[in-house]
Amino acid sequence: MKAIIYKSKALLSDIDLNELLRKARIHNSQHQITGILVTVIDGFYQYIEGPEDYIDSLYHRIVMDERHHDVTKIYEHPLTHRRFHNWSMGYLNLIHVDDLAQIENHENTVEEFQALIERIMPLELDESLQLQTT
Numbered sequence: 411m412k413a414i415i416y417k418s419k420a421l422l423s424d425i426d427l428n429e430l431l432r433k434a435r436i437h438n439s440q441h442q443i444t445g446i447l448v449t450v451i452d453g454f455y456q457y458i459e460g461p462e463d464y465i466d467s468l469y470h471r472i473v474m475d476e477r478h479h480d481v482t483k484i485y486e487h488p489l490t491h492r493r494f495h496n497w498s499m500g501y502l503n504l505i506h507v508d509d510l511a512q513i514e515n516h517e518n519t520v521e522e523f524q525a526l527i528e529r530i531m532p533l534e535l536d537e538s539l540q541l542q543t544t
């Protein structure tokens with residue numbers, strides 16, 4: 411297994427997030443992919459984890475997706491156990507961009523990311539797009 415975190419830029423008002431998440435969750439649960447999608451003011455952060463081949467091909471499709479741009483990988487590493495095993499694709503709407511920017515300068519990025527998500531999660535869950543367990 412492996413995990414990737416990337417960030418990207420997007421005009422969120424132009425994107426149907428419900429539709430994006432609905433399709434992503436179907437695909438991910440069929441390919442043992444789990445993770446979390448985070449929206450910030452000007453785009454996305456996403457953490458994906460799962461079998462290496464599936465993660466590589468998903469990441470390739472995500473990079474090609476015209477709904478966002480400037481996709482930048484900020485973490486890529488082998489994984490022995492899942493961090494977000496309950497979620498085919500969790501969703502978190504964040505405005506605390508500064509918090510997230512910090513993870514890019516941190517050596518232990520994935521632990522930081524997970525800790526940050528868990529710390530903020532109870533406060534910032536978007537009501538219209540509830541986290542889904544698979």
Ligand SMILES: Cc1cc2nc3c(=O)[nH]c(=O)nc-3n(C[C@H](O)[C@H](O)[C@H](O)COP(=O)(O)O)c2cc1C
Pocket residue numbers: 430433434435437438447454456458468471472473475477478499
């Ligand atoms: C920010 C963002 C995150 C995405 N996350 C996923 C995901 O987790 N799983 C997934 O199957 N598709 C995800 N997609 C959609 C893919 O980019 C792509 O549209 C989808 O896999 C269908 O690809 P296809 O049209 O080549 O079949 C995401 C798209 C964007 C813009």
